[in-house]
Amino acid sequence: MNSLFTLAQTDYPEAMGALTLAHYLFLSAAMFALGIVGFMTRRNLIIMFLCTELMFQASGIALIAFSRFHLNHTGQTFVIFVLTVAAAEAAMGLALVVLLFRKRESLSTEEWAEMSG
Amino acid sequence: METMLTSLIDIPSLLTLASAVPASVSEPAHGAAVGAAQVPQPWVALIPMLPIFGVIIAGVCAIFDVRTKLPAFLTVGCLAGSFLLTLAVFLRYDSFNHGDPFVVHLFDWINLSWGDPSHPTSFAANFSFYIDKLTVLWMLFVTGLAALIALYASEYMSHDVGRAYCRFFVGFNLFVFSMACLVMGDNLVLLYLGWEGVGLCSYLLIGYFYKKPAAVAAAKKAFIVNRIGDLGLALGIYLTFVHFGTVQYSELFASDQLQGYLTAAGEHRWSDIPMTAQGIALLLLVGAIGKSAQFPLYVWLPDAMEGPTPVSALIHAATMVTAGVFLIARAYPLFLISEFALPTVAWVGTITALLAATIGMAQFDIKRIMAYSTVSQLGYMFAGLGVLTTTGAAFHVLTHAFFKALLFLCCGAVMHGFAGQLDLRKLSGVAWMKGWGIVAIGMLVGCLNLSGFAFTAGFFSKDMILAEAFVTPGYSILGWILIGTAGLTAYYTFRVFFRVFLGPQHAEPGDEHHDDHAEQDHTDETDDHHTAAHGHAAEHGGRFHPHPPGWAINTVLVILAIGSILAAGLYFIEKDSHGWVGAMINDSSASYHSPYADHADVAHAEEGAHTGLLFGQDPHQIMYYVSGVVGLIGILLAAILHGPRGWQGLFLGGRTEAGKCRMDSVAKLFGPIPRWAEDKWYVDELYIAIFQTPLRVFAHLFHLFDKFVIDAIVDGVAKLPGALASALRPSQSGQLQGYAAGMAGGMVVLLIIVLVVIGGAS
Numbered sequence: 100m101n102s103l104f105t106l107a108q109t110d111y112p113e114a115m116g117a118l119t120l121a122h123y124l125f126l127s128a129a130m131f132a133l134g135i136v137g138f139m140t141r142r143n144l145i146i147m148f149l150c151t152e153l154m155f156q157a158s159g160i161a162l163i164a165f166s167r168f169h170l171n172h173t174g175q176t177f178v179i180f181v182l183t184v185a186a187a188e189a190a191m192g193l194a195l196v197v198l199l200f201r202k203r204e205s206l207s208t209e210e211w212a213e214m215s216g
Numbered sequence: 217m218e219t220m221l222t223s224l225i226d227i228p229s230l231l232t233l234a235s236a237v238p239a240s241v242s243e244p245a246h247g248a249a250v251g252a253a254q255v256p257q258p259w260v261a262l263i264p265m266l267p268i269f270g271v272i273i274a275g276v277c278a279i280f281d282v283r284t285k286l287p288a289f290l291t292v293g294c295l296a297g298s299f300l301l302t303l304a305v306f307l308r309y310d311s312f313n314h315g316d317p318f319v320v321h322l323f324d325w326i327n328l329s330w331g332d333p334s335h336p337t338s339f340a341a342n343f344s345f346y347i348d349k350l351t352v353l354w355m356l357f358v359t360g361l362a363a364l365i366a367l368y369a370s371e372y373m374s375h376d377v378g379r380a381y382c383r384f385f386v387g388f389n390l391f392v393f394s395m396a397c398l399v400m401g402d403n404l405v406l407l408y409l410g411w412e413g414v415g416l417c418s419y420l421l422i423g424y425f426y427k428k429p430a431a432v433a434a435a436k437k438a439f440i441v442n443r444i445g446d447l448g449l450a451l452g453i454y455l456t457f458v459h460f461g462t463v464q465y466s467e468l469f470a471s472d473q474l475q476g477y478l479t480a481a482g483e484h485r486w487s488d489i490p491m492t493a494q495g496i497a498l499l500l501l502v503g504a505i506g507k508s509a510q511f512p513l514y515v516w517l518p519d520a521m522e523g524p525t526p527v528s529a530l531i532h533a534a535t536m537v538t539a540g541v542f543l544i545a546r547a548y549p550l551f552l553i554s555e556f557a558l559p560t561v562a563w564v565g566t567i568t569a570l571l572a573a574t575i576g577m578a579q580f581d582i583k584r585i586m587a588y589s590t591v592s593q594l595g596y597m598f599a600g601l602g603v604l605t606t607t608g609a610a611f612h613v614l615t616h617a618f619f620k621a622l623l624f625l626c627c628g629a630v631m632h633g634f635a636g637q638l639d640l641r642k643l644s645g646v647a648w649m650k651g652w653g654i655v656a657i658g659m660l661v662g663c664l665n666l667s668g669f670a671f672t673a674g675f676f677s678k679d680m681i682l683a684e685a686f687v688t689p690g691y692s693i694l695g696w697i698l699i700g701t702a703g704l705t706a707y708y709t710f711r712v713f714f715r716v717f718l719g720p721q722h723a724e725p726g727d728e729h730h731d732d733h734a735e736q737d738h739t740d741e742t743d744d745h746h747t748a749a750h751g752h753a754a755e756h757g758g759r760f761h762p763h764p765p766g767w768a769i770n771t772v773l774v775i776l777a778i779g780s781i782l783a784a785g786l787y788f789i790e791k792d793s794h795g796w797v798g799a800m801i802n803d804s805s806a807s808y809h810s811p812y813a814d815h816a817d818v819a820h821a822e823e824g825a826h827t828g829l830l831f832g833q834d835p836h837q838i839m840y841y842v843s844g845v846v847g848l849i850g851i852l853l854a855a856i857l858h859g860p861r862g863w864q865g866l867f868l869g870g871r872t873e874a875g876k877c878r879m880d881s882v883a884k885l886f887g888p889i890p891r892w893a894e895d896k897w898y899v900d901e902l903y904i905a906i907f908q909t910p911l912r913v914f915a916h917l918f919h920l921f922d923k924f925v926i927d928a929i930v931d932g933v934a935k936l937p938g939a940l941a942s943a944l945r946p947s948q949s950g951q952l953q954g955y956a957a958g959m960a961g962g963m964v965v966l967l968i969i970v971l972v973v974i975g976g977a978s
Contacts, residue, residue, distance in 0.1 A: 139956050147952070208952040215950030 445506015508540025525628025562602020651764025706850025
């Protein structure tokens with residue numbers, strides 16, 4: 100439990116001073132919570148889309164923090180992939196949003212509820 | 217036709233050649249030759265095989281869509297061949313096995329053995345034929361009448377030339393084959409095969425007009441009612457095997473066990489005979505009752521008249537329905553060892569005779585009257601078997617076969633000529649119409665026989681049964697009932713004759729107004745028809761032409777009429793053994809010398825005057841006068857009530873038109889009783905109420921159970937996924953936030969699980 104409050108393991112020279120893993124994880128959690136709350140409460144497609152980006156980045160911060168904490172580069176590598184995919188996904192998502200807007204002249208998600216059971 | 221007949225006559229000579237070649241007769245599994253020796257005369261097997269050949273020919277004709285009378289004449293040829301072969305067996309009988317019964321083995325059919333190899337239990341039922349004089353007697357009239365009736369049918373069925381015609385003759389031939397198996401089989405299993413076969417053919421031929429609902433219903437009724445009897449027969453055969461260990465007649469009749477029982481039965485030591493042995497006869501009797509249309513299973517026979525008339529004449533009057541009589545005669549030793557079997561046979565027969573006669577008196581459909589009279593006469597035969605005169609029963613079978621076939625064929629000719637008209641109120645004076653003379657004479661001969669008019673064949677055969685009823689102790693009540701029934705028989709028989717054949721000429725056509733297209737088919741007879749028909753055209757509004765029978769029908773009627781008359785002569789041949797039939801029976805399993813018959817005067821001397829006497833005389837002598845007078849009274853009664861005015865009604869009748877007679881006013885004196893008799897004493901309705909309605913109720917109850925319980929369970933299981941889906945369906949709202957909330961909630965749940973389960977574990 101004690102080790103949660105240091106960024107790196109003890110046998111490794113401290114690189115980030117007083118900032119510990121907990122700080123980063125807290126930031127990540129806060130960003131993710133903001134994202135999820137935003138996604139669930141807002142009806143605007145673009146805002147919701149931005150919220151998903153926020154959650155992406157939150158998870159990316161957490162990955163990098165753990166990567167640093169475990170002195171393992173896999174986490175950072177993984178984040179680079181995530182960013183790449185996120186860029187592609189952002190292009191796709193925005194294109195979809197634009198097309199949807201053209202259909203209904205509105206960005207509200209309530210316009211698109213045909214898939215009810 | 218000429219060439220065909222000559223070729224047929226050649227067949228026996230060919231067969232004699234064939235029989236000269238030694239046949240490979242395999243010895244049966246275990247000493248079947250105890251009672252009857254095997255005789256290598258394979259040509260005897262052709263008697264049943266020729267009809268099978270006929271089946272194939274008629275079937276081939278159907279395939280090639282033959283539109284001529286070819287199948288009919290080929291059938292006549294095959295059946296006549298069978299008859300000639302039977303005749304050859306009859307004539308050469310003494311040379312085969314020194315005049316004793318013999319077995320002709322055709323091939324192994326069922327031949328099983330099991331158990332301990334040194335003393336195996338075995339069951340053998342081979343395709344072999346047991347030939348004794350009972351077989352020969354039966355086969356003579358079966359094949360002879362079948363050939364004649366096939367000839368009659370060639371003309372009668374000519375409306376249907378084509379596929380249906382072939383179908384008819386396939387059924388006809390198959391029937392004769394089955395009947396031959398039944399009569400000639402050397403074991404009860406082969407008899408059963410024939411028994412079912414004739415039932416099937418009866419079903420097929422009753423339902424010949426399968427587009428007519430009444431015919432289909434009648435066919436089903438016949439089949440189902442017979443099924444009840446067949447169950448009894450099957451159980452009887454099973455019990456025979458269980459008790460005696462064999463179903464082959466030759467072994468059965470020769471077994472020491474049976475001989476021991478017969479001795480015990482002769483000394484009235486009934487308790488020495490086990491109940492299983494005594495039960496066999498009762499079970500066989502159930503089968504006989506079904507097939508021979510006895511009370512209480514007689515209801516199918518009158519309905520069976522929906523079939524074509526040749527079928528009624530052959531199957532439902534002359535041959536198939538006598539199968540029950542044959543079974544009892546064949547298995548007579550089994551009946552003798554049963555305390556209650558023969559009294560039951562006698563009483564069943566008597567009740568049937570009386571009941572059917574009363575119904576027959578009140579019917580208006582002439583074919584149905586004949587049907588009820590068949591039931592009634594079969595009752596006489598059963599009564600004859602029951603009172604220990606197998607000779608009388610067999611003689612009555614023979615005479616009845618002739619005169620009842622004749623009567624049916626005459627009725628059929630009327631039906632054929634008057635477009636299906638069978639109502640005796642709508643026909644009159646047919647005898648005086650041009651071209652109907654032979655039919656009228658044939659009918660007269662048949663009616664005289666049936667009513668037991670003095671010195672006819674029917675008179676002698678019925679007398680034999682009636683006399684024996686008084687001779688055998690304990691049956692005199694039965695004898696009186698049968699005498700009374702004889703009077704009723706004479707009455708209803710001549711009721712038909714006086715109304716339909718005598719009196720002023722009158723005819724209303726039936727509903728089968730098929731003359732227009734039918735006459736096109738009758739290419740060879742059209743000329744006759746037109747000349748004959750035009751004579752009556754004026755009377756029937758120029759539309760209806762009754763067409764008198766052609767040569768085929770008339771020939772058959774003449775032969776049968778002569779046969780019916782000559783059958784009386786059989787009574788006088790070999791007088792020592794009660795006539796020719798008696799001589800035939802004496803050498804068979806049905807042989808039973810009634811101790812009462814042979815020693816009536818002795819019994820009189822020993823026991824006093826209380827048994828075996830009628831009016832203080834020997835029944836054999838006095839019965840001639842009694843039954844002659846009773847028959848005459850019946851005829852005169854019919855003349856008074858139904859006879860036409862003048863000499864035709866013997867100067868007793870007063871009928872001047874077809875539909876009205878004295879009976880109409882006399883019937884009113886009896887209140888509703890004639891009406892009840894016309895409605896067949898509501899026996900059908902009673903059966904419907906007792907058997908059909910409860911079954912229907914149960915069927916409906918089970919249907920409801922099926923619908924509301926079984927189906928409910930099945931449907932419920934099937935509906936479960938549907939219900940589950942509709943319960944979960946609201947979660948698919950289509951709202952994006954809803955799904956997002958679901959995902960988030962799911963994540964929370966997973967998180968809690970991770971924290972509680974995994975976190976808690978560490």
